[in-house]
Amino acid sequence: MSLTFSATVTGSVTDGVLVVTIDNPPVNAASADMRQGLFAAIDHAAADSGIAGVVVTGAGKTFVGGADIREFGKPMAEPLLPQLVNHIEACDKPVVAAINGAALGGGLEIALGCHHRIASPAAKLGLPEVKLGIVPGAGGTQRLPRLAGIVAAAEMAATGRMVGADEALALGIVDEVTTDDLVAKAVAAVGALAGDPPRRSGELAVQAADAEAFDKMSAKVLARARGQDAPAEALRLVRSAGERTLAEGLVDERATFIRLRDADQAKALRHVFFAERAAAKVDGLEGVEPRPIRTIGIVGLGLMGSGIAVAALDGGYTVIGAEMTAEAAEKGRERIVAVLDRNVASGRLDADGREKRLARLTTSGRLEDLADADLVIEAVFDDLAVKTELFQRLDAIVRPDAVLATNTSYLDPDVLAAATTRPERVVGLHFFSPANIMRLVEVVNCARTAPDVLATALAVAKKLGKLPVVSGVTEGFIGNSIFSAYRREAEFLLEDGALPQEIDAAMEAYGFAMGPFAVFDLAGLEIAWARRKRQAGTRDPAERYVEIADRLCEAGRFGQKAGRGWYAYPDGKRTVDPEVTALIEAARTKKSIVARRIEAEEIVSRLLGAMAAEGDRLLANKIALRASDIDLVLINGYGFPAHRGGPMFAAGRS
Ligand code: T1G
Numbered sequence: 001m002s003l004t005f006s007a008t009v010t011g012s013v014t015d016g017v018l019v020v021t022i023d024n025p026p027v028n029a030a031s032a033d034m035r036q037g038l039f040a041a042i043d044h045a046a047a048d049s050g051i052a053g054v055v056v057t058g059a060g061k062t063f064v065g066g067a068d069i070r071e072f073g074k075p076m077a078e079p080l081l082p083q084l085v086n087h088i089e090a091c092d093k094p095v096v097a098a099i100n101g102a103a104l105g106g107g108l109e110i111a112l113g114c115h116h117r118i119a120s121p122a123a124k125l126g127l128p129e130v131k132l133g134i135v136p137g138a139g140g141t142q143r144l145p146r147l148a149g150i151v152a153a154a155e156m157a158a159t160g161r162m163v164g165a166d167e168a169l170a171l172g173i174v175d176e177v178t179t180d181d182l183v184a185k186a187v188a189a190v191g192a193l194a195g196d197p198p199r200r201s202g203e204l205a206v207q208a209a210d211a212e213a214f215d216k217m218s219a220k221v222l223a224r225a226r227g228q229d230a231p232a233e234a235l236r237l238v239r240s241a242g243e244r245t246l247a248e249g250l251v252d253e254r255a256t257f258i259r260l261r262d263a264d265q266a267k268a269l270r271h272v273f274f275a276e277r278a279a280a281k282v283d284g285l286e287g288v289e290p291r292p293i294r295t296i297g298i299v300g301l302g303l304m305g306s307g308i309a310v311a312a313l314d315g316g317y318t319v320i321g322a323e324m325t326a327e328a329a330e331k332g333r334e335r336i337v338a339v340l341d342r343n344v345a346s347g348r349l350d351a352d353g354r355e356k357r358l359a360r361l362t363t364s365g366r367l368e369d370l371a372d373a374d375l376v377i378e379a380v381f382d383d384l385a386v387k388t389e390l391f392q393r394l395d396a397i398v399r400p401d402a403v404l405a406t407n408t409s410y411l412d413p414d415v416l417a418a419a420t421t422r423p424e425r426v427v428g429l430h431f432f433s434p435a436n437i438m439r440l441v442e443v444v445n446c447a448r449t450a451p452d453v454l455a456t457a458l459a460v461a462k463k464l465g466k467l468p469v470v471s472g473v474t475e476g477f478i479g480n481s482i483f484s485a486y487r488r489e490a491e492f493l494l495e496d497g498a499l500p501q502e503i504d505a506a507m508e509a510y511g512f513a514m515g516p517f518a519v520f521d522l523a524g525l526e527i528a529w530a531r532r533k534r535q536a537g538t539r540d541p542a543e544r545y546v547e548i549a550d551r552l553c554e555a556g557r558f559g560q561k562a563g564r565g566w567y568a569y570p571d572g573k574r575t576v577d578p579e580v581t582a583l584i585e586a587a588r589t590k591k592s593i594v595a596r597r598i599e600a601e602e603i604v605s606r607l608l609g610a611m612a613a614e615g616d617r618l619l620a621n622k623i624a625l626r627a628s629d630i631d632l633v634l635i636n637g638y639g640f641p642a643h644r645g646g647p648m649f650a651a652g653r654s
Contacts, residue, residue, distance in 0.1 A: 009037025027065030064107030137257030268645030301332020307435030511641030627654030
């Protein structure tokens with residue numbers, strides 16, 4: 001007999017057990033309708049003497065993906081999630097969670113309110129709220145430590161790390177893992193538990209924490225949390241679970257959740273969450289099938305190319321790495337193997353994974369060996385003549401349906417496309433170094449790129465686990481265009497009166513891991529210098545131009561690797577250098593600029609404003625599809641603090 005408790009919650013009685021299924025696509029989020037339905041299902045079971053207990057499970061691949069984030073900022077209908085979780089836990093009949101997939105945030109909290117938890121191997125459990133700038137708000141910080149202990153629970157709540165079924169079992173978060181019929185197993189568990197007092201996680205004692213382990217974990221978490229409020233609050237709430245009653249802890253948790261939910265950081269991180277999902281949606285690609293890609297050729301196995309090769313191997317592709325000579329190819333292979341070995345040493349990869357990847361890798365000193373590649377990505381020296389000649393050769397080697405992608409940062413991919421007989425198959429895949437680590441890939445939609453080629457590039461980037469953002473063709477695409485505007489304004493500030501260390505301090509206080517001048521030194525000053533010299537002949541004389549960086553380069557101050565740049569680096573330690581201050585003062589004098597004190601607030605405002613103004617230009621010229629895409633590029637490629645939402649969000653433009 002089928003029972004309907006709400007539009008998204010239905011039930012059926014099997015062997016005297018009410019099996020409740022949550023079906024709220026796409027992720028079974030705990031919407032108002034779902035909460036009302038599940039609440040009613042528990043009431044129904046409690047009232048029906050023919051029902052021995054309840055099984056709660058999700059339809060599809062998710063158990064419950066969490067509270068419905070789209071409801072945040074709107075009036076919340078009862079029952080609120082904590083009320084629902086408390087209601088489940090208070091039920092006098094056994095309620096068993098059959099965790100069939102992701103149980104995240106409120107989804108895990110619902111499972112923790114159940115009296116017994118059985119997970120399928122596909123289950124993923126976690127409290128990712130801190131990634132949204134909040135803390136769990138329905139008992140997660142209070143019930144999880146009662147099952148998993150304070151240190152493990154605190155680490156999960158403060159980092160948002162998900163655990164798989166086996167780790168959840170080892171931690172005591174779930175009671176069983178089964179590869180059998182999950183619901184049948186849960187129905188049997190209800191039968192076995194019926195008649196006994198339910199085991200309520202909220203009533204369990206909290207085991208005393210290993211203080212040293214907690215402090216060590218906490219220090220690591222807070223070091224990474226830089227400027228974010230939620231992780232410290234999550235640590236505090238879990239840590240204090242052992243010092244007060246469940247009721248007291250729940251009150252503090254809820255108040256903290258509401259305070260953080262309505263604060264700026266959570267609003268920014270919710271923006272980023274939805275921005276990431278919007279970025280993959282490109283008008284005109286609905287229903288466009290990507291071309292099947294199994295073998296990826298990579299030309300150029302230097303730092304970028306070898307990183308891209310590892311990313312492709314990690315993504316499950318067969319990889320042919322090509323260089324111009326056998327020796328260079330062998331060196332490239334060594335670079336790839338070295339990255340894999342580092343991943344094994346760090347525990348990110350096991351020996352079997354390493355072997356499987358190497359079995360899918362071949363390297364060659366002959367471009368002709370790329371003939372069977374479905375996609376070829378070039379990552380050779382960023383020189384137009386070199387890349388153009390390479391594309392002409394590849395065009396004649398690969399199949400007509402093969403896709404050709406350029407990793408260029410600054411060159412015009414339309415010129416490369418025009419050098420081939422099939423420009424429609426050319427696209428840009430601008431990776432960020434190290435390509436096997438950085439999530440961001442700018443997918444450059446060239447003038448002639450065919451829709452299915454663009455769809456192919458997006459699909460490959462997604463399979464690589466990357467965050468693809470579509471960019472049109474302009475020098476520097478989205479990221480480097482904005483970064484150039486950021487650099488220009490930072491140098492204007494120098495002329496006007498600020499010093500590199502003051503500008504860096506202001507931006508680091510705002511939330512950047514590194515200020516602009518520290519970043520310029522890290523990246524090296526010579527490439528920007530070469531570009532400025534190339535552009536000198538055509539530069540508009542009316543345009544304000546700052547010569548300070550040129551003076552640095554003329555003095556051989558090319559940045560951290562050279563031991564001197566905007567800073568000096570005695571023993572590798574970034575140090576203010578009076579020589580640079582003198583160079584800046586001389587540049588001001590040359591332009592008769594009277595330096596003035598510039599406060600941090602003006603520094604931040606001008607630099608954010610410069611980025612947002614360039615973002616407006618990119619939107620007006622249709623280089624970026626949406627303002628939130630620009631935010632994603634700056635956050636994932638240039639260290640813009642995610643909890644500030646990105647330059648366009650910070651400027652109120654997205
Ligand atoms: N609420 C609303 N919409 C959501 C959602 C959510 N929690 N999670 C995903 N979506 C949408 C998403 O925007 C996209 O929409 C579609 O679902 C597919 O998402 C009280 C308060 C579950 C692992 O943080 O991690 O519980 O673009 O592409 O790759 O303590 O979604 O199709 O229109 O990501 O299969 C805590 C967030 C909330 C989990 C599935 N939960 N979601 O991944 O699909 S706060 C989370 C995810 C909370 C309580 C607190 C993933 C997923 P559209 P998708 P996926």
